[in-house]
Amino acid sequence: MRGARALTAVMATAGYALITTHASAAYAPHEKTYSTASGFEFTVGQRDVDARPVPALNGMPTNREVFLDNISYGKVPAGGTGHLKTGFYVGCQADIDAKLHLDPELDLNPAITAHAGLDTSLGPHAGVDLSVGPSVTGGIGVDISIAPGKIADVVAGEKDLPGDGGTGTLLIQDFHLMVGGCGGQLTIRPYTLVRADSGPDGGSGAVYGDPITL
Incomplete structure (x- = not known):
């Protein structure tokens, strides 16, 4: 019990709040059409953005998990070429990697190391080490470390656009x-980004969704 109380006090002192499940909430669609001086036009947009935190x-309060939906689209005129890219910019208010050294009375498995940097090595008392360096994992095969004060660009997908006006x-x-x-x-x-080219003309444009705050 002493170890559990010590851990609770440490977490409260660090100012962390446990993350609970929130209801799904859809976000507003965004679309823009760009035009060059010669009249070459292309369109970029995204819709049906949704976020479902879990x-x-x-169980670490310094870990966040969320399932994200997004439909991105782009259009270039017939005879042109284009490329679409979509993803998510991710940033933490405080870039902290909390390593909790747990009291032996909690009787946790010391072989388990959590993604957020949970150190379950048995020590004489509960304590917290604070060091910079959050990490971001998105989908499959995306693993990024965020430097202090930086924003991570997590690419969710890319594709070439049809050159038939569709x-x-x-x-x-x-x-x-x-x-x-x-x-x-x-x-x-x-965000959704489109690069378009018609030969003599080309350009790029993007739309950015409403911030999702967890």
């Missing part, structure tokens, strides 16, 4: 974003 699998669409569904070692507020901003 409690961290390992609209190309990229569906992102249940994109699993995990952020470890994040203190305070986590903010996610979805």
Whole structure:
């Protein structure tokens, strides 16, 4: 019991709050059409953005997990070429990697190391080491470390657009974003970028979704 009380006090002192499940909330669509001086036009947009936070699998309050949806699209005129890219900018309010050294009375498995930097090595008392360096994992094969004060660009998908005047669409569904070692507020901003070219003319444009705050 003494170890459990000590751990609770440490977490309260560090100012962390446990993350609970929130209801799903859809966000506003965004679309823009760009035009060059010669009249070459291309369109970029995104819609059906949604975020479904879930409690961290390992129970760490400095870990955040959320499932993200997004439909991105782009359109270039017939005879042109284009490329679409979509993803999420991710930033923590406080870049903290909290390593909790647990009291032996808690009787945890010392072989388990959590994604957020949980050190379960047995020590004489509970304590907290604070060091910079959150990490971001998105989908499959994306693993990024965030330097202090930086924002991570997590790419969710890319595709070439049809050169027939039609609209190309990229569906992102249940994109699993995990952020470890994040203190305070986590903010996610979805984006969609289109690069277009017609030979003599070309350009790029983007839309940015409303911030998602966890």
